[in-house]
Amino acid sequence: MFPRLSPLVLVGALACSGGDLVAIPGSTTRVAPAEASQSATDMTLHIFGDADDCAGELGEKNLSLCLPYMDRASGQVRVAFRTQVDGTAWASALTAGDLMVSHKNQVLPENGGDVRYVVIPHDPEPTSQLYVLLLDVSGSMQNVDRNASRSRMEKVRAALLRDDVADAFFPGGDVQTAVVPLVFSSGEPRPLVPELLINSKKEFKEAIRTKLQVGGGYTHLFRAVKWSASDLMKLEPVQNAIKLRGMAPVIIALTDGFNNEDDLRRDAKDVCGDNAPRLEGLLKFLDELRRGTKITERPNVFTVGLGTKAWPKQSAPDPRAESAALLTVSTTRLCGRYVAERIDGGSLEKKGVDNVSMEWIAQAGGGRSYVRKDTAGLAQAFKDAASTRYKWFELRYQVDPHHLRRKFQTRIRLLSNQSIEASIAFHPSGWIDAPPGTLGKDGWAEPTPVSRTAVLTIPLLGALLALGYLPSARYNVMRALFNRVARPRK
Amino acid sequence: MNIFLIPYTWMRHFSQALICAAGALMAWWAALVWTTALSPGWAVYWDGAWYLTILIGSVTFTSLYAEGALRRWPIYQRVLRAGGAVLFAAGPTFVAYWGWNDYIGPAILGLLWEDAGRDLGEPTLVSLRYRVISFVASGMCCGVSCAVFRRLQNFFTHLGGGFAAGLASALVWYVLSDSTFEYGYNDVYVAGALGAVTFGGMFGLLAWPIPDELYAGWLRVMTDTRFGRRIPIDGLDGKQRERFVGHYPRGLDLFLPANDGVLELHVSIVVSTDGGDQSYRARGLTIAPTVVTRLLEKIDLRYDPRRPAPLATRLQSGDRIVMGDPGRPTVVEFLMLPREER
Known part of the structure; x- marks a missing residue:
């Protein structure tokens, strides 16, 4: 109370004491300096907070997209951010599904009612990557699905041989990339080529065309993923690619069914519930691995299912709402009422791909999960996994305009690592406002010039x-x- | 503003409202451009104080400057007076804003709502509940300042005008900015502009209507002979005056020929300033036809010898006095024109 009583404070306020808030040009809004979490990991999110920050990093041409912006008429908010390591930009391939966005401490649903948000990437940056293709060659891959003209393995082969997929893995130019094709069924995965790494498009197509065959056996998916993320990374060619050539490892695991380790159990056949503790072990392993590995050497795990979802109404826990359950797998969550149902020989493998497990693995592995049933869908999934990385991103979201009638904080958190987050506080004027934004064709508001x-x-x-x-x-x-x-x- | 462009009709009362509304609109624009194009140098807490001060400062200046223009004061005098009033209003506005949001508001509203203190101190909150008092207090500061610089004339009219202006402005500002109302805009852009216009308009309308003393009554001949001839019936010294109309050739104020049916002393017009308000009356001085006509009304002012005094009626601007033969009458009209009219 007393400091406000002091006439000096009054005089000080009148004499232009703006505090640490920064005015956004062209608006009546001020923002507080963005805050980023100090996590144990070496990556952080950086929200661009003012014109100097934007101009210094992104140049004047991106200023209008980079500055924080809110439009009270439409209820839209925009912030620009980037991922960085040790204070310097680290290109990444984030999408809306990779982020948890909070407005005034309320987590926004990804698609819900009037609320929506998008992440728009900017400035693509070619990055060196090492793609580990982990392909299921179990006996079921030779099956021909109903209404299909070719076997599952032929679909995978056709997808990988497409030019656009090969181009995604080997973009050319100054970017160094390599592919490690592995096949798995029972036991540890096996390299498709003796030299382990493929460095050119031609070799890649040749290997897929001639050497990718169905091998028979069971589907040790979880073991294969674990081996790829740990033991494979210790092999000398892979170490060289990662440490000497600066390639970031990306694991793309493809399967057509469920993890099935029947051959390791002599007492009984695998049932769905058996996979719960195995999956939980894998998730904890991946989580620990990612936390303990430098980001430049940390593998991102993508999963691709071939077929249809076995559990179309089930999914892995939503990190936005169930962060505590991310690493705890319950049998009911994983299998529903099919906990005691046999995987092989029962009805489960006929139902389709274990989409819940695959989503869970991708979440823990910092990647994304896809389930596709045709060649074009598979090709798209491979391309997405090998997608370009971007220097910075715009986050745009829309809430009820009433939520913008007082100061608020926008918080961005990475779903793959919830300790990585950044926030920025908006302080709109409570008295006057600049002209409402101009809605573009995409429905998002752009700042209207003050001259309007x-x-x-x-x-x-x-x-x-x-x-x-x-x-x-x-x-x-x-x-x-x-x-x-x-x-x-x- | 120019008194010659403001005829003496009921619409004259809106002139001050319009000019004050324009002043308020310019203030809103200035505040907006300052905030958006130039970086506001003050803390967020003082956003409201600055905005309200700019708003009431502009309205105060406009009101007093406009009065000066109507009264033909020298420009330096207008500027000094209006500028002084702005400074006089600004200080109390800041103090009122600060006092309400930090001390009085939390103490009073805290009894009604648990979070009142917190929300009052939150400068970014768009809320009628917590902002209306700041609007009203600013309006009253505006009224007091104008009254002081008008030598405390009509003090309570000014105070009430400021109160009403603040209240109406807050209502318009809030209702238009809130989408829960049917015609709300969701944003404070249009609402802010129209809120400011409302403040200026209400203050101009209620605080200082254009006084009658700026006008004087005139008689103007409307018939062919001496058409357009006019005389003032002014009472600049505040004393009663009487002007005579007739054909008596010497000493009459308005001569009209006997051929047109006008008698020596036909009618007289009296001005009096009872209670500060001017009032004009016409007296019939002859038994010849003398009628005052106005819309849907005719008043016969012929002299009745049985009465001790001539008949008289109050005159309004635009009334016509018809004298002489009804078939070929002589007509003069009574007009209220700016006192400076010559």
């Missing part, structure tokens, strides 16, 4: 001043109408 205020002000001012002449005009007209002005006739 003249569109409201000038006509209104003109009307007020013109109305001032109305009494005298009316008076003269009335006198003329009632013949008060002209000299009467004799």
Whole structure:
């Protein structure tokens, strides 16, 4: 109380004490300096907070997209951010599904009612990557699905041989990439080529065309993923690629069914519930591995399912709502009422791909999960996994405009590692506002130039001043109408 | 503003409202451009104080400057007076804003709502509940300042005008900015502009209507003979005056020929300033036809010898006095024109 009582404070306030808030040009909003979490990992999120920050990092041309912006009329908010390591930009391939966005500490649902948000990447940056293709060659891959003309393995082969997929793995130019094709069924995965790494498009296509065959056996998916993320990374060619050539490892695991380790159990056949502790072990392993590995050497795990979802109404826990359950796998969550159902020989493998396990693995592995049933879908999934990385991103979201009628904080958190987050606080003026944003074709508002205020002000001012002449005009007209002005006739 | 462009009709009362509304609109624009194009140098807490001060400063200046223009004061005098009033209003506005948001508001509203203190101190909150008092207090500061610089004339009119202006402005500002109302805009852009216009308009309308003393009554001949001839019936010294109309050739104020049916002393117009308000009356001084006509009304002012005094009626601007033969009458009209009219 007393500091405000002091006349010095009053004088100080009047004498332009703006505090640490920064005004956003063209708006009546001010923002507090962005805050980033200090996590144990070496990656952070950086939200661009002011013009200097934006211009210094992204250049003047991106200034309008980079500055924080809120439009009270449409309820839209925009912030620009980037991922960085040790204070320097680290290109990444984030999408809306990779982020948890909070507005005033309320987590926004990814797709819900009036609320929506998108992440728009900017400035693609070619990055060196090492793709580990972990392909299921178990016996079921030779099956031909209903209404299909070719076997599952043929679909995978066709997808990998497409030019656009090969281009995604080997973009050329100055970017160094390599592919490690592995096949797995029972036991540890096996390399498709003796030299382990493939460095060119031609070799890649040749290997897929000639050497990718169905091998038979069971589907040790979880073991294969674990081996790829740990033991494979210790092999010398892979170490060289990662440490000497600066390639970031990306594991893409493809399967057509469930993890099935029947051959390791002599007492009984695998049932769905058996996979729960195995999956939990894998998730904890991946989580620990990612936390303990430098980001430049940390493998991201993508999963691709071939077929249809076995559990179309189930999914892995939503990190936005169930962060505590991310690494705890319950049998009911994983299998529903099919906990005791046999995987092989029962109805489960016929149901389709274990999409819940695959989503869970991708979440823990910092990647994404896809389930596709045709060649084009598979190709798209491979391309997405090998997607370009971007220097910075825009986050745009829309909430009910009422939520912008006082200060608020926007928080961004990575779903793959929830200790990585950044936030920025908006302080809109409670009294006046700049012109509402101009809605583009995509429905997102762009800042309206301040000069547009003249569109409201000038006509209104003109009307007020013109109305001032109305009494005298009316008076003269009335006198003329009632013949008060002209000299009467004799 | 120019008194010659403001005829003496009921619409004259809106002139001050319009000019003050224009001043308020310019203030809103200035505040907006300052905040958006130039970086506001003050803390967020003072956003409201600055905005309200700019708003009421502009309205105060406009009101007093406009009065000076109507009264033909020298420009330096207008600027000094209006500028002084702005400074006089600004300080109390800041103090009122600060006092309400930090001390009085939390103490009073805290009894009604648990979070009142916290929300009052939150400068970014768009809320009628917590902002209306700041609007009203600013309006009253505006009224007091104008009244002081008008030598405390109509003090309570000014105070009430400021109160009403603040209240109406807050209502318009809030209702238009809130989408829960049917015609709300969701944003404070249009609402802010129209809220400011409302403040200026209400203050101009209620605090200082254009006084009658700026006008004077005139008689103007409307018939062919001496058409357009006019005389003022002014009472600049505040004393009663009487002007005579007739054909008596010497000493009459308005001569009209006997051929047109006008008698020596036909009618007289009296001005009096009872209670500060001017009032004009016409007296019939002859038994010849003398009628005052206005819309849907005719008043016969012929002299009745049985009465001790001539008949008289109050005159309004635009009334016509018809004298002489009804078939070929002589007509003069009574007009209220700016006192400076010559």
